[in-house]
Amino acid sequence: MLSAERFMALVPAAHPLAGRAELSASELSATGLLTWPHQINSGLCDRLLAAFHIGGADLRIIRTADSVHAIAAHVAAGTGVGITVGSALDQQPPGLRVIPITGPSTTVDQVVLTPAEPSRTAVALRDLLLEASAEASSTGR
Template sequence: MFDFRQLRYFIAVAEELSFTRAALRLHLSQPPLSQQIQALERDLGVRLLERTKRHVELTEPGRVFLEQARQILARADEARSQVVAAAAGYSGQLRLAYTASVSFHPALPQTLLRFGQIAPNVRLKLSEMYTEPQFASLLADEIDVGFVRNEPIHSQDARNLRLSVIDREPLLLALPAGHPLASRSSLHLADVAGDAFVSQPRELAATLYDRLVTLATNAGFQPAIVQHAQQINGLLALVAAGLGLALVPASMRTVRLAGVSYVPLDDPDAYMLLAIACRTDHHSPALQQFLATVTETAVAPGL
């Protein structure tokens, strides 16, 4: 069977229509070049070139084979490029999950934008998913990487997962604009101990729900949660309607909803973790390139 070297030799002769010029182009002496072309013709069982002492001409099979040889080498070069790109993490597929609240944090859009510039041939499959289901999906090899809001609860999961903290995002209190404390520059959660709260159901958003309960307990009261919303941005509509107060990450300030004011909390531990999670045994080049992009983006000014 012919090899790539013979194809390159044949293309050079076919384009130069001269063994002498082709040999110079290939930095090769003429006899080995002639031998390789003859071997190629024997392998194919056809004459590709008509030769005289003064003239070289392509036969009809030679013209057909020239086009095929060019295509074969082009495909081989493309395959080589794709393999090199895949090994460097610039192509392939990456399954990425993120919690709903991360949609409002600059880490997600900025990382996706930068990664798209660095590795445009990596196919991203995005899924919105709460933190605990992300851990389960990572361990089941259903996703490759996730933006999560908490550390794994179970020690076995913690051993099999790798977390890199991106941010400890401050928590704010969303209050109805007409609330007496809505104009404060900051407050303690104890200041609103008698108010009603709205929250996502714990089975959906355990991290934020538990943080509200913990902060309230530390402030000396149990929060009266009177309404639930499935999505975090849905909480703001309930706040605007005067149904209660909501604990939200600071990045939710980007949601400008009439009737809602945001006030920072001075309570210790009034923050929400943002981390990137993957399996400890997952080392695909595309994943490593994405993790490097996350790190690069996280230290960029303005994040």
Template sequence: MDYTLEQVRALVAVADTGHFGRAAQSLSRTQPPLSRAVQKLEAAVGARLLERTPRGAVPTAAGAAFLPHARRLLAEAADAGTAAREAAAGRTGRVRVGFTVLAGLTVLGEHLAPARERLPGVRLELEEADSRAQLAGLAAGTLDLGLVRGLPPGTDLSARLVRSERLVAAVPAAHPLAGRTSVTLTELAAHPLVTHSPDLAPALHRLVDAAFTAVGAHPPVAATANQVHTLLALVDAGVGAAVVPAGVLRLRLDGVRYLELGEGDGHRPERHRAELFRVHQPGPPPALRALLDVLPAGVSRA
């Protein structure tokens, strides 16, 4: 049973107007092609759908049964076109977003607020993951957008810097330095340190290691952690001090004190900043492209 939307539209127009001539006029067509369209539809259905009368046409019993389906078919076809146009314009669809714990504390909210307001038809699927897992997800196509710390060399991802944070020290409440407001890296290196994992948090590990190397310091490592909240839990437990991005200042643990990194040993803290990037594959699909257009373009600093 093969028939076209134009044939269905012709039948509905005749049923609505009760007349072939008026139906043709409502569709901006001439009457003969419209009559042939209805005849072809009746042949395809295998039943007479309209009863021709001297005054026009009325639906037969078969036509009356067919018409509700015909109207739904035309409405679905119109909705299908609308859905396709909305998707092509990026006003509907889904975007899978990866974020780190620190990104969740700092930029995620300011990125999501305008997106949800201006793109209500785009579904955002959020997934917490470390930077390495996000980069793997982007490569595998399981993520569309990531908020990551650092970028691997030679990456072909499209990236934008969205946040740059100074480094601060986190020390246990009972630490000898806990009563200070600032500390130098040289002073901090005299005590056990909790560091980011070189395998699972390589960007922050390299950053902090470079900061200590710059002042010729090599602190003893008491433990490593994959995520910043785990690292701070170790600081809270008194395992050691840590150097972390300033975004963690939002995490207040009773047993942790935060200190600024001073310049007493010649170290310039502004040279060592934790940078957060927004990354995605080149040539983004429409929903992701629309999302990127409404996200804040500037770099926030802390």
């Protein structure tokens, strides 16, 4: 199974970028960003760095937090713009806008490998992930 995961920006509803339908890495290069620490998910952090580098933008991380809820709290407090992935958002953070980040390397491929004859548990997990991916695609997350 393969699905694409998109990076998302979290901005306060009153932020000048809040009205945008999409943002590019270069549009965020002058902004202080909040995201997760490299130790939590080094692959996503490396992909985020690559997305900014390929887009010719600087990645200015000013603070890290270990959960999307903590990132959202810092954003709501006016610390900066949060960066996360759509699957980490279980609900729309109150008072914040969630805006997709576009451009090269702003999606992350997620792969789940199963044996030729997967167990019932593996099939149930696969089906759950496919359903969640379809929901995220239909809601634009």
